[in-house]
Amino acid sequence: MRYLHTMVRVKDLDASLHFYCDLFGLQEVRRFENEKGRFTLVFLAAKDDMDAVRAGLAPCLELTYNWDTEDYTGGRNFGHLAYQVDDIYAICQKLMDNGVTINRPPRDGHMAFVRSPDGISIEILQKGADLPPQEPWASMPNTGAW
Template sequence: MKFLHTMIRVGDLDRSLHFFCDILGLKEIRRMENEKGRYTLVYLAAPADADHARETDAPLIELTYNWDEHEYGGGRNFGHLAFAVDDIYEVCSRLQAAGVTINRPPRDGHMAFVRTPDNISIELLQNGKSLSPAEPWASAPNIGVW
């Protein structure tokens, strides 16, 4: 398993970038804008991690700016921790066998979400190419929220 990123939602992207980059000193590694989904993702790294983050996409902080939402209540501004795993189906099976609810099953062979005992979301991403869809995951429903 490899740590990838921590995601937080921000209400004002420019203000947040000023804080994280200009004041705190983090470096912007990459940016993705999605007009259909109406959001922007900005990935940041600490200066000492910047070169490594550009090569490996980790470790990073992901700022998620949803264009139509500017205030978050109830802790919704903190999104999730993300880890790359070598076999998402094996990891989800192991977690489920240990009593962990798979909130967002890896139907696509690429992404799943679980929650910690304190309800913090954990995103699991298949390392490399997505696995072919397979049961029982391909038809598994979402459970709760992630």
């Protein structure tokens, strides 16, 4: 398992980039804009981590900017922790067998979400190529919020 990133939602991307980059000293690693989903993702890293991040060896801070305005209350601006695993089905099965609810099952062999005992959302991503869809995951519905 490898720790990938921490995601926070931001209301004003320019103001956030000014804070995190210009004032705090982080650097932009990559950016992804999704017109259909109406959001922008910006991944940031500390200057001393840039080589490791480019090599896939250090985690990033992900800023998620949703183009449609929303007030984030009750910690909603904090999104999730993300981990990459060798076998998404195996880790989800282990978690489920031990009483953890799979909030967003890995129907696509790529991504799942669970929550910690304290309600922290955790994204689980398949390392490498997506695994072929398989049951029980392929037909399992979402449960709760993720």
